[in-house]
Amino acid sequence: MAELTIRQVRKSYGAMEVLHGIDLDIEKGEFMVFVGPSGCGKSTLLRSIAGLEDITSGELRIEGQLMNHVPPSKRGIAMVFQSYALYPHMTVRDNMAFGMKIAGMKKPEIEQRIRHAADILQLGAYLDRHPKALSGGQRQRVAIGRAIVRDPRVFLFDEPLSNLDAALRVATRIEIAKLKQAMPDTTMIYVTHDQVEAMTLADRIVVLKDGYVEQVGAPKELYRCPRNMFVAQFIGSPAMNIIEGRIVHNGGDHVTVEHAAKGTAEIALHMEEEVIGRSVRMGVRPEDLSLADDGPHIFSGTIDHIEHLGEVQLVHLDVGLSNQAVIAKLAGLLDLARGDQIRLRTAATSLHLFDDQGERLNGPAGG
Amino acid sequence: MTMPAPASQAAPANIWSTLARAVLLGFLLCLGILVIYPLLWMALSGFKTNSQIFSAPFDLPTGFSWANYVAAWNQGVRSFLFSSIVVTAASAACTVLISAWTAYGLTRTRMPAKPVITALILGGMMLSPTVALIPLVRMMQSIGLYNTHWALIILYTAFRIPFTTFLIRAYMLELPSDLDEAARMDGASDGQIFWRIMLPLCRPIIVSSVILHILFAWNEYLFAMIFTSDLDVQTLPVGLTSLMAKHGTNYAQVFAAMTISALPIVILFFLMQRYFIRGLTEGIGK
Ligand SMILES: Nc1ncnc2c1ncn2[C@@H]1O[C@H](COP(=O)(O)OP(=O)(O)O)[C@@H](O)[C@H]1O
Numbered sequence: 211m212a213e214l215t216i217r218q219v220r221k222s223y224g225a226m227e228v229l230h231g232i233d234l235d236i237e238k239g240e241f242m243v244f245v246g247p248s249g250c251g252k253s254t255l256l257r258s259i260a261g262l263e264d265i266t267s268g269e270l271r272i273e274g275q276l277m278n279h280v281p282p283s284k285r286g287i288a289m290v291f292q293s294y295a296l297y298p299h300m301t302v303r304d305n306m307a308f309g310m311k312i313a314g315m316k317k318p319e320i321e322q323r324i325r326h327a328a329d330i331l332q333l334g335a336y337l338d339r340h341p342k343a344l345s346g347g348q349r350q351r352v353a354i355g356r357a358i359v360r361d362p363r364v365f366l367f368d369e370p371l372s373n374l375d376a377a378l379r380v381a382t383r384i385e386i387a388k389l390k391q392a393m394p395d396t397t398m399i400y401v402t403h404d405q406v407e408a409m410t411l412a413d414r415i416v417v418l419k420d421g422y423v424e425q426v427g428a429p430k431e432l433y434r435c436p437r438n439m440f441v442a443q444f445i446g447s448p449a450m451n452i453i454e455g456r457i458v459h460n461g462g463d464h465v466t467v468e469h470a471a472k473g474t475a476e477i478a479l480h481m482e483e484e485v486i487g488r489s490v491r492m493g494v495r496p497e498d499l500s501l502a503d504d505g506p507h508i509f510s511g512t513i514d515h516i517e518h519l520g521e522v523q524l525v526h527l528d529v530g531l532s533n534q535a536v537i538a539k540l541a542g543l544l545d546l547a548r549g550d551q552i553r554l555r556t557a558a559t560s561l562h563l564f565d566d567q568g569e570r571l572n573g574p575a576g577g
Numbered sequence: 578m579t580m581p582a583p584a585s586q587a588a589p590a591n592i593w594s595t596l597a598r599a600v601l602l603g604f605l606l607c608l609g610i611l612v613i614y615p616l617l618w619m620a621l622s623g624f625k626t627n628s629q630i631f632s633a634p635f636d637l638p639t640g641f642s643w644a645n646y647v648a649a650w651n652q653g654v655r656s657f658l659f660s661s662i663v664v665t666a667a668s669a670a671c672t673v674l675i676s677a678w679t680a681y682g683l684t685r686t687r688m689p690a691k692p693v694i695t696a697l698i699l700g701g702m703m704l705s706p707t708v709a710l711i712p713l714v715r716m717m718q719s720i721g722l723y724n725t726h727w728a729l730i731i732l733y734t735a736f737r738i739p740f741t742t743f744l745i746r747a748y749m750l751e752l753p754s755d756l757d758e759a760a761r762m763d764g765a766s767d768g769q770i771f772w773r774i775m776l777p778l779c780r781p782i783i784v785s786s787v788i789l790h791i792l793f794a795w796n797e798y799l800f801a802m803i804f805t806s807d808l809d810v811q812t813l814p815v816g817l818t819s820l821m822a823k824h825g826t827n828y829a830q831v832f833a834a835m836t837i838s839a840l841p842i843v844i845l846f847f848l849m850q851r852y853f854i855r856g857l858t859e860g861i862g863k
């Protein structure tokens with residue numbers, strides 16, 4: 211049975227509904243990441259699970275028990291806040307001990323748990339300091355330590371890395387991944403707006419948009435087989451190129467699309483119905499594009515701009531569309547310059563096809 | 578030879594800014610003297626005899642004899658001071674604790690009709706004490722608290738809660754709610770969150786509120802005059818008036834008594850200067 215089940219959960223603030231009937235099952239020991247643009251309701255969903263917000267309707271169960279009206283501290287949950295929310299007037303030790311003291315735990319037991327957490331997080335030297343006297347990364351670790359000592363079944367993180375600088379963010383991300391490995395039975399739910407964090411940390415990702423679940427799945431699954439255009443463009447960086455087009459031929463195991471950038475593309479897709487003339491959107495990831503010397507190609511145009519990242523270069527290709535360039539991620543060694551005319555090709559199996567509502571029609575083979 | 582040129586250019590500006598600063602300094606000095614001199618004069622006059630005060634009002638006292646201070650102390654100032662301290666301390670504690678708890682409720686709980694309740698409580702600031710005076714006298718008489726310290730403690734608390742709640746509530750609204758949410762996740766009850774998280778976090782505004790309340794209660798005259806009649810329950814402002822009525826001609830002793838009554842506030846000011854200034858800016862709605 212799932213550790214955490216969410217059924218038709220809705221949340222309104224006054225007349226404004228923020229979550230519109232969320233359904234989710236989270237398995238025991240899973241690292242689940244909620245990702246989505248700012249304001250999509252990630253924090254609200256997390257806080258509803260924590261019990262800091264009452265859900266307006268629907269059910270929340272942990273290990274089968276209905277949790278809707280159970281106070282936060284009785285849910286077996288610990289939370290790491292975005293701001294860390296360390297008590298500024300208490301030392302690191304007291305910050306960690308606060309919850310245990312309130313629960314009436316014995317002194318030696320409290321001390322032992324604090325020492326254990328301090329060992330894991332390398333906080334031993336800072337136990338008698340106040341949060342003021344710690345760096346951002348250390349505060350972050352104290353916040354995690356305060357959650358660890360509670361020995362929770364479910365661990366919640368709300369954008370825990372967003373207050374750290376770039377280098378520290380990567381280091382802390384790795385520490386969190388290791389922490390998860392060290393606690394295999396603990397379920398973790400992690401909120402972020404950063405798809406890289408989501409991809410690198412998650413067992414499974416929930417993509418949210420405007421209070422709806424867009425897709426749930428393993429990182430690879432979301433990357434290879436996005437259910438709709440939103441997920442397709444949200445996961446992966448730079449975002450997937452999407453071009454409007456029309457189906458002009460159905461060849462049984464593939465269809466041919468004539469797209470707005472004055473080219474055609476063959477897409478591996480089996481369609482039964484009458485599809486000729488149907489308007490569609492074609493998606494291709496920048497990393498799936500490569501130079502097509504004289505062979506068949508799907509795009510041709512002038513290089514408008516190049517961003518060199520060393521190992522790769524991001525080539526912005528003007529394909530004759532007024533509002534949109536096609537971005538290709540090409541090897542950094544290729545000798546390209548602004549103004550060059552180039553052609554791009556891709557495999558028929560790496561093209562994604564969406565209908566005019568943005569819903570997926572195909573998958574790359576195997577997806 | 579490049580140095581003199583900028584110097585001569587800068588000179589006029591320098592003169593004006595120095596002058597402006599000198600004028601400002603002089604002005605502040607005058608203001609300071611204006612405020613401090615009468616106080617000092619009062620304290621020094623307490624060391625003179627009555628005839629000296631009239632013959633040489635601006636001379637320094639010939640000797641520092643504590644006779645007037647001792648006499649004033651024994652003439653009732655001791656009991657007034659005691660009453661003032663009791664009434665001020667008790668009402669300060671009650672006012673600030675009740676207000677802080679109210680502010681916590683108004684900012685951190687999900688009670689229904691919160692805006693209405695907030696308006697109702699803060700609306701108390703509009704109530705003029707003079708208007709309520711007669712019913713209050715009747716009420717205090719009928720519950721038997723008239724002419725006791727309790728009367729003043731209750732009235733000061735009641736009349737200062739709206740303003741103090743207003744101050745603390747504004748401060749609590751600014752505090753991020755993460756901390757009390759973290760405490761809630763840690764299993765703390767409302768009482769524990771209030772005592773162990775919110776009150777420590779609100780320390781600056783609590784101290785300011787206490788100071789503002791002390792300033793009010795120490796100097797309050799109207800209620801003190803109307804609700805107390807016996808010397809042993811009268812506070813300093815009222816007590817001093819009655820002392821003056823009795824020893825109206827012995828100015829030296831009256832000055833000594835006044836000095837004693839002003840002293841606690843002056844000491845408090847020097848101890849808590851930092852908070853005092855913040856308290857006052859907070860009080861004018863900064
Ligand atoms: N306490 C609140 N009252 C009213 N609206 C809120 C409240 N908290 C969040 N919202 C709204 O709910 C939506 C989702 O917010 P949130 O869950 O914080 O988004 P995010 O995905 O960025 O964490 C936002 O539009 C926000 O304005």
Ligand SMILES: [Mg+2]
Pocket residue numbers: 252253254369
């Ligand atoms: Mg958020």
